[in-house]
Amino acid sequence: MTRPVVFVGRRIPQVGLDILAQHTDVRVHSGALPPTRSELLTGVQGVDGILSLLSDRMDGEVFDAAGPQLKVVGNFAVGFNNIDVEAAKQRRIAVGNTPGVLTDATADIAVALMMGAARRLKEGWTAVDQRQWRTWEPLGWIGLDMKGKTLGIIGMGRIGQAVAQRLHGGWGMQVLYTSRQPKPEVDRTMNARRVEVDELLASSDFISIHVALNEGTRHSINAAAFDKMKSTAVVVNTARGEVVDQAALIDALKNNRIFAAGLDVCEPEPLPDSSPLRQLVNCLLVPHIGSATVTARNAMAERAARNVVAGIMGEPLPYPVY
Ligand code: NAP
Ligand code: GLV
Numbered sequence: 001m002t003r004p005v006v007f008v009g010r011r012i013p014q015v016g017l018d019i020l021a022q023h024t025d026v027r028v029h030s031g032a033l034p035p036t037r038s039e040l041l042t043g044v045q046g047v048d049g050i051l052s053l054l055s056d057r058m059d060g061e062v063f064d065a066a067g068p069q070l071k072v073v074g075n076f077a078v079g080f081n082n083i084d085v086e087a088a089k090q091r092r093i094a095v096g097n098t099p100g101v102l103t104d105a106t107a108d109i110a111v112a113l114m115m116g117a118a119r120r121l122k123e124g125w126t127a128v129d130q131r132q133w134r135t136w137e138p139l140g141w142i143g144l145d146m147k148g149k150t151l152g153i154i155g156m157g158r159i160g161q162a163v164a165q166r167l168h169g170g171w172g173m174q175v176l177y178t179s180r181q182p183k184p185e186v187d188r189t190m191n192a193r194r195v196e197v198d199e200l201l202a203s204s205d206f207i208s209i210h211v212a213l214n215e216g217t218r219h220s221i222n223a224a225a226f227d228k229m230k231s232t233a234v235v236v237n238t239a240r241g242e243v244v245d246q247a248a249l250i251d252a253l254k255n256n257r258i259f260a261a262g263l264d265v266c267e268p269e270p271l272p273d274s275s276p277l278r279q280l281v282n283c284l285l286v287p288h289i290g291s292a293t294v295t296a297r298n299a300m301a302e303r304a305a306r307n308v309v310a311g312i313m314g315e316p317l318p319y320p321v322y
Helices: 014-023 037-043 060-066 085-090 103-118 121-129 158-171 184-190 197-203 223-228 246-254 294-313
Strands: 005-008 025-028 049-052 072-075 094-096 150-154 174-178 206-209 234-237 260-263 283-285
Touching (some): 014 025, 014 294, 085 094, 103 121, 150 158, 158 206
Parallel strands (some): 005 049, 206 234, 234 260
C-alpha cells in the first residue's frame, strides 16, 4: 500500500519529523532558506499534507499545485496569517496551528525587548563593541524605570496575558488592555482595565502588541497612534511586523516622538540592509526569535505534526484553525 506523502517547508525539530515518519513519507525542503515560490510549487506536488512554516505563503495556487488529494496544512506557528484559510476551506483542506506551547517563550522575549529598549541595551552594547566605552558614565546611557509604570497590552490573548502577568506580578505595573470582549478573569487577577485604544495609547508607559495579523489589525499602529503616545513610551512588537505601519514607526523613533521600540518582528523579514530600523539606536531588533526555546520549538513540531497526521487520517485536528 502506498503511504501518504507530507511536504515539510524546512527542517524542524526531530520530534515532529519522527511523528510524521511513523505514518507518512516525509519530503523535507532541505535548504537553510525557505523554498522559493517555484521550489514550493514543485515540492508540494502530489502530497497529502503540508507542514508549513510562517515564512511560506500557503494559498490557492499552492493547494492546486499539490493536487486534489491534499487534505491538511499544519502550520509550525500559532499565527496563521501566511495561510489563505478561505482558499483552504473552499477546497476542504483542514488547517491547524500550534497554540499555547510558545506562549511563555514569546512573553519572555517581549519582556526582554521591553527592558532592553527601556535601558538602552543596544546603545550600551554598541559602545562596548565599537570601543567607545571609556569610563563609568554618571550621565551616560540613562534609560527608563519600569517598576510601577503603566503597561498597555494591545490584544489580550494568550501571549498578551502572559506578558501582563509577568509585568504586573514582577514589576507591579498597572495593566490596561484592548480586547473585543470583556475579560473579567484578567480584570480580577491582574486588577487590569479594558479601555479604548486611544486611552491605552495616551496613558501607557510601555505598549506591547499581541494581536493576530488580519485585515482588522494590519497597520493599525500607525502615525495617528504614535502621535497619541507619550514621548517616553516604549513600544514592543512580538506579534507581526505588518500590525505596525513601519514608516510611521521609523518616523516616531527618528524624531523621538517615542523613546524606543523593541521588535521581534518587522516587515519584511529579514529587513533590507538599508532599513533605518537597523541603524536607529533606539530600536532594539531581534530576528523573530519569540518561540526559539528548546521546549517551545519541540512542542510546536509535535503539535504541527499531530495536526498533519490527523488531517491525513481524516480525523479532527487536535489544534484546528477552523
Ligand atoms: P491569541 O491568544 O489568539 O491572541 C490574539 C489576540 O488578537 C486576541 O486577543 C484577539 O482579540 C486579537 N485579535 C485578533 N483579531 C483581531 C482584530 N481584528 N481586532 C482586534 N483584536 C484582534 O494568540 P496568541 O497565542 O496570544 O498569539 C498572538 C500573536 O502573536 C499570533 O497571532 C502571532 O502572530 C504572534 N506570535 C509571534 C511569535 C513570535 O515568535 N514573535 C510567537 C507566537 C505568536 P480578542 O481577545 O478580542 O479576540
Ligand atoms: C510565531 O511567530 C508564531 O506565530 O508562532
